């Protein structure tokens with residue numbers, strides 16, 4: 001399965017609960033002394049705060065919202081994302097990982113059990129919620145064989161105008177373009193296959209609250225900058241089949257991933 005859009009599968013109160021908790025987190029979190037920016041323009045620009053975030057609740061800001069080390073706008077308006085261990089460290093998001101709703105979505109892939117490898121809230125704020133460059137998640141979260149999957153859950157209506165997700169459908173399985181690796185605290189990108197993606201072939205996935213996009217780790221996807229006045233918050237969980245391996249060269253390798261059994 002390349003991707004599958006499920007309409008109206010999550011109850012609105014559940015999505016509202018996740019959104020309220022996301023807002024609580026931003027309000028209460030203490031950012032690092034040196035504000036950490038997240039942009040997909042330059043993978044080499046990640047800092048140690050980013051690399052240590054795999055099992056924490058860490059906050060990353062928009063490039064455009066930081067000037068001389070200070071936020072230009074409110075903390076909420078300036079936030080790019082929070083991650084990457086919400087499923088481990090926040091009660092509401094942790095409980096969601098084991099909920100019947102989440103399990104039934106994860107079961108769509110036919111796995112008997114999954115390991116959650118990361119979770120994040122992407123804010124995509126009005127006016128300057130940043131662009132996400134075309135990429136495949138298997139580039140950053142390499143499993144072998146590839147079983148990486150994503151659940152993309154809108155916590156607000158997601159339309160072309162406010163920077164919805166765009167995906168590149170294909171009849172054949174996509175090849176992995178590149179791998180992002182971390183070896184002895186050095187990170188680098190290695191080309192894997194000579195593939196190119198044409199911007200015109202991406203299609204927008206507009207979603208309402210309650211919808212969920214399931215997608216494969218090889219599916220190229222991207223989103224544009226949000227130039228509208230409406231935010232586009234989403235919760236995203238990435239996981240892999242327990243039967244596959246997670247590369248030690250991944251930036252967020254851990255041998256203590258959250259295991260979710262799906263056979264009951």
Ligand SMILES: O=C(O)CCC(=O)C(=O)O
Nearest residue numbers: 122132137222223234236
């Ligand atoms: O939400 C977005 O705009 C991008 C999300 C994404 O790239 C991902 O979840 O892998």
